[in-house]
Amino acid sequence: MRLFIFAIGGTGSRVLKSMLMLSAAGVRPLDENGKPVPNVELVPIIIDPHKGNEDLKRTEQLLTAYRMIRSKLYGNRTDVDGFFANRIVTLREIMRDSSIQLNDTFIFNLSAVERNKFREFIGYDTMNEANQALSSLLFSNEQLENKMNIGFVGSPNIGSVALNEIKDSDEFKAFANVFNAGDRIFFISSIFGGTGAAGFPIMVKNIRQAANLDINNRDVLRKAPIGGLTVLPYFNLELGDDHRIDKADFIVKTQSALYYYKETLTGANDSNLNTIFYLGDQVVSVPYMYDPGEHGQRNRAHMVELVGAMAPLKFAGLPTSQLSDENGYPLPSSAYEYALDRDTLDVDFKALGSETRALIYDKLVKFHLLFIHLNTGFKDTIGQGYTLDKPLIKTDFLASQFYRTLSVEFMNGYKDWLSEMYNNMRSVQLFNVGEWDMNKAIHDVNTSKSFFGRKSVDNGVFKSVMNHLSQNSTYGPEEVELKFMDLFNRAAQKIIDERYENIN
C-alpha cells in the first residue's frame, strides 16, 4: 500500500519533518491489532510555492538524507523493523510512465504559479471591466499585487484560485498514473493560513472529481480513501510593521474554513474526505518571526507537528472497512482529535497518552540513544567487539557517505528538531536536550533499580549487548550499515526493557 502524503504549505513541511523523525526512529503504521501494516510506502509530496521557505528546505534535505540512509540499509524492501523502517519514495521513483518528465524530488513543481503576481496569474489586465470589478471585489489590491513565489501569505482566496491549476500539472498526472486500488491519500495542511487552507479542499475536490479530468486511474482515484490533518492555529507570530499576515485573523479564518469544510468535505453525508484529524493548541507558541523573504519561515518545531505526524501513520493503519463500503466507495467522514494525558506546559513521555507512548516511546528512545552513541562512543568501538565480526566495521566506515549522512546531516536535523520543540511552548521534553549521559537522557525516566543502586546505561553496555547479539546474527558482506543499525536497534530495545523504568 502506498500512502500519498500531500504536505501543503509551511505547516505541511514541518509536520512532514516530524513524521520523518518518527520514521527514522522506526515508528510504523500499525493496524487495529497493533501489528505493522505490511508493504507500506510513503510518498510525500510537498506543495508550497514558497520555495525559499526554510522549513521546506530543511524538510527536503532530511527527506533526501532519509532516503539515502534507508536505501543503504534495506534497498527496496518494505517490511523491515528498526530504524528508518518506513520506505519513503518520490513520485519519480515509483513512476512507470516515462513519458512524463519529473524531477526526482519530493517537491511539487509549481513553477506556473510561483513565477507571477496574482493579478498576472488570473489575467486581471485582460479581463473586461465587469470581471475586473468582480475581481477587485474578491481580492484586495495587495493580494492582486502579491508575488506568489512567497506563497499565498495567509490568503486562501488567492491559493484556491492558484492551486486549482495543479490538476493540469505533470506531477498530478504522474500521481494519477501510479495510484492503484488500495493506495491511500493523506493531506497535511493548516487551516489558518493561505496555501494549506486553500490547497487541501481543492486537491480533494480534484481527486474526487477525477472523472472530469484527463488522467489515468480516474475511477480508482474517485474511490480512493482520503484522510487529512487539519492543523488549527497553534503558533504565534512576531509581527513587524510591514506584514501581510495578522495573527488576529487566524481564528476568523479558521472559523470560516471550518464552515467551508463542513459544507464541502466533512459533512455528515459527505464522502469526499473519509477521515479528518483536527489538531491545535490553545497554548500560544513562542512567537515565530514573520519573514516571507528568501530565507524566511524558519520556525521552531512544535509539539503539534509531532502529534500531527502520527496522523498519516494512524490513517494508514485504519482498516479499509472504516474507509470504504463493500463496493469500494468512500464512507462519510469520521473525525479524530488528540488530547494529552496531562495538560502541562512541559510535555514529556509521561504526559502523552498511553497509546502514543506505546507507539513512539521505545522507538524514539532507541533513536535518541543512537544519537548519543554516535556522538560519544561509536568511534572508539571500531576495532573491537562486534565491529570485528563479519562484515567488519572498519575505520573507513566513518568516512562513508552513509555514516556522514546519518551522523551529521540527519542527526543534526534531529538535534535541531528536539531543541526547537524543547524551546517552544509547549515545551517538549521527551529527552534532556544536551545531556550525553544515557542514564539521564530520558526526561523523568530513570534507569531501573538493582541491588547495587540504579542500573547503568552507557556505551560500554551497548557495546556489550551488541557484541552478544552479533554472535548469533548473520549479515551479508555488503550489509555493514545494516549490521550496525540493526544491532544497535536490538541492543537498545533490550536495554530499554532491562535497564530503564517501564513507563508504558
Added chain:
Amino acid sequence: MKRIVFLVMGIVITLAFLMMSYSQNANIFELLYFSQGFNDQLYNLSCYPMVAVIIVSLAWGGALVYYYGINSVKFDRWYHWLGVLAVVTCVAPVLCYMLISVLLKDNGLDYGGEAAQFVMQLFAMTAVLYVVASYSVRWWSSNCRHTPFPQ
C-alpha cells in the same frame, strides 16, 4: 566449524600434555630442565601429573574466567588478556613450587635450587597452554571473542 576445530585441537593438545606428564621416558617436564635426582623424585612422587593438572587448570581456568567470567567490554583489549596471562603464568609456577616443596620436604628431600629452576619452565608451559585454551574457548565469548586477535 572453525570454532569446533579449535576447541578440539585445544583439548587434544591439552590431553597430550597431560599424557606426556605421565610418561616415564619422554616426560614433557624433563625436556627443558633435567636434573637426574630431582626429576626422578618428582616422577616417583607423582608430581608431574599434579603439576600438569595445576597448569592445565589454571591455564584453562584463566581463559574461561577471562572469556566467560570477566567477559566485559571494559576488559576486551589485548593488554587485558595479556594481564590475565601474566597472572596465570605467575600463579601456576608459584603454586607448583609450593606443592613440590611440600612433597619433597615431606619425603625428607632437599632440592630447593632444582625446584626453583624447574618451575621456570612452567612459566612458558602455562603461557602456551593459556594461549591454547584461549583459542579453544574464546569463540563463544560475547565480549572478548576477538581478544587478543580478531577472529
Added chain:
Amino acid sequence: MAVLACLCACHRGGALEDAIKKAMVQRDTTAQRFDSICGIIKANPDQYSAYVTQDGEINYQALAELVEEVGASLRPAMHWNVMAYGGSSFSLTVYFERSGSMVPYDDAGGHGQLKKAVNDLINYFPAGDKAKINIVNDDIYPYKGTVDSFLQDRNIYASTEGVGNATYTDFQKIFNKILEAQTPGNVSVLVSDLIYSPADTKDVSIDKILNEENSLATNMFKRYKGKSIIVHKLTGDYNGKYYPYNNNAVDYNGMRPFYLLIIADTKVMDAMAQSKDYQQFMDVQGSCGTYRFNQGESSVDWNVVPDWKDNAGRWRVSRGDRCELTGAEADATTGVLKFAVAANLGALRCPEAVLCNDANYTVESLSGFKVEIAPIQPDMLTANNKSYLDGKTHIITFTGDYKGPRDNIKLSLRNDFPEWIEQSTCKDDTNVMAPTFSSTTLGLSSFLGGIQQAFGAGNNYFTMEIAIK
C-alpha cells in the same frame, strides 16, 4: 575440568597402585605395609578381582606382577618380593643329619651352637612355623614332633635316637631326595658336618674316598637345573666320639665345624637375598665362611646414583630394560666421566673381602673405565640419595676418559672358588690333636668342588652392562 576429572579417574590401578607406589617410594616395603595393601584388595574385591583367587584369597602371583610393574616404573626401578608374604610362597624344609659324628655337637655341656643355628634358621624364616623337619642319615626320616617341640628340645639327638642308621650318611641318597622333593618355592636346609662317610670304607684310600665324593657331588647336582646352594660354615662345641675316615673312633672335646646348606631354585634364592624379610634368615649368625653356588648368574639390583659427591661430567639415565646414560659428556676440565652405581651385592652372599676387591671384577669398555667398590656406610646417606642407596650394599664408582660418541661398559664379578673352603679342608682327620682339626672337615673341598664343577666353574656372579651415548 571434566576432562581432568576423567583423566584422574581413569588413572590405571587407582588406589592399589598408588599404595604400592607410595610404599616403595617411602621404602616401607615391610610385611605390615604389604598387609595394608592387601587390605585395599580385600575391601574392594570386585574392583580388584584380578588380584583375588576364586577362593577369595589374595592372588600373590598377580599382585607380585603388579608390584614388579609399579617398581619398574619408579626411578630408580625398585623390587619388592611380595611373593614371600604369600602363605604358599616359600616353604622351609630342614634336614637334620643324625649320624654318629653329629651327636657330640649337642652335648649337654656344650654351648649348643648347632641347635641354636638350626633354631635361628627356623625362627627367622617367615613361614618357619610351618617348616618340615626331617632326620637324615642312611635315609630321610620325618621328625615325629612339631616345630615347637623341635625348637624346645634340649637334646634333639636323644629324642631322635633310633631313627635310621646313624653309622653312616648316604649323601647321594640324601641330596637326591632333597632335590627331588623340592617343590617350587621350597627352601631346603641341610644341617650336616659334610663328612663323607659311606659304608664299607675299610682299607679304602682317602684319596679314593675323596675322589669318589667329588664325582658323586658333581654327578648329583648336574641333574638338577636352576638350583642355587649357599653353604655356611659354622663351628660348635663337640664332645664325644669322633669317627675318622678309618672308623677308628676317638674321643674329642673341642670346636668342630659344621655346615648349613641352603638349597633352593636360583630365583627363590635371589628373591630371598633381596628381601628384607629374609635378611636374618640369610645372614646366618656365627657364619665364618659362606659361598653361593649358582648354575647361572644372579640378578643384582643396582642403579645409577645421580646425587653422588664424586660424580663428574653430565648424563641422563634413560629408563627401560637396558641401562643407558644418554647425553653423556665428560667433565670439561678433566675430561673424565665418573659416575656411581649403587648395587645390592650383599644378595650374592659373597664375603665382603671378595666384593670389595677390585681385582675380582672384570671391566670391559672402549674408554678404559675402571671401578672402585666400597660398602655403603650410613654416613654416605643423604636425604637426596637415600632412595638410590636404600636396599643397596655397595657403591661402584666408574671412572673413564670418555670422549664419545658411545661406549658400552660391561662389569662382571668373577665367581672364583673361595679360599676358605680350601682352608677348611683336610685329607686326614685321624689326628684330633692336630691344630687344624677344630676348623677343618675331611674332603670338604672335594665335595663342594664337585658341586662347583656341576654348576659350571668359571661363571660370573653377575654382569652389569651400561650403555653410554
